Amino acid sequence: MKSILFAAAVALAGTSAFAAPEKYMLDASHSQIVFSYNHIGFSTTYGMFSGFEGEIMFDEADPAASSVSVSMPASSMITGWEKRFGHFMSPDFFGSAENDMVSFTSTSIEVTGEKTAKITGDLTLNDVTKSVVLDAVLNKSGQHPRAGKAWAGFDATATLLRSDFGLGAFAPAVSDEVDVMISIEAAKAD
Template sequence: MNRPLSFALAAALAAFTAPAFAEAVKYNVDPGHSQIVFSYNHLGFSTNYGMFSGFEGVVNFDADAPADSSVEVSFPVSTLITGFQARYDHFMTADFFNAEVNKDVTFKSTSIEVTGEKTAKITGDLTLNGVTKAVVLDTVLNQAGEHPMEKKPWIGLTATTTLIRSEFGLGMVAPFVSDEVPVTINLEAGKAD
């Protein structure tokens, strides 16, 4: 089972404001409330959107030394939602994600730079379409505290970055369809039982 990254969870690591723990505490990503949304310009006529879900991931958060925390997340390429079946089918082919070969997208943090009370830059290795590159996620800790229904510690964060799709072997028809792809990640994670 893949348990690599997930863009963003580490933000909580960097800015978590709950009571300090003696050692790192494990948080599991909540797949039902975690998503990645991306957009791209289509030939200058429109902006199209896609979304990924189905995350697995772990945050090991050290409140005493947030920069020493870690985060790993993965999700299947097949969870992509485009809103149009023919576009989805094309994206799964070797023209783009080659989903039969490169089934998962993974992210593993390599460093965390605290930039404010609730902000951080999380650097990590993103593996997409069989290509691994370092990316930086501008991350905001939305909230940290007890989940009102789960009754245990919970974190939520939002991260943004811009990917150059051709760097990941996804550059078909660039630059007519934009090569720069803005990405927004929203993640929730709950303390592991």
């Protein structure tokens, strides 16, 4: 009887160790954050962050046990127009921030479907930290055909109010709501 209990304990210990979250590092060349907002009703204006760093502690067997942490300087924003970028870095927007880093750190994950989840986390933007919820989808996980290692890809969306982060200049003419679309790939850490 003791040997059966011991064997069961070893099997459970092996299972829980196998199911622990594994570290994945963002692939900066295939990770983007695109944001858009309405400009005075005439157009939708877009911007982007790319080439940023972050990590995911990914537990495919228990996604709720996963976590994500990402950061980038606001000054790495791509607007497509130099004068717009200059205005965004002025005191009207990010120029008044002591710290130019934008970061997101998850605080919980609620699994909503086979490949979907709501990721709640702390977004720090313009020296203000607020809780936000990302609607996330696991696109694919498995062996990367060229890298020869485990890989995972996710998409997520959210709508933010820029005024929540002290960035509400010209609202409501320029929409306070900013739509955010995220697509990332991550490689299992060596």
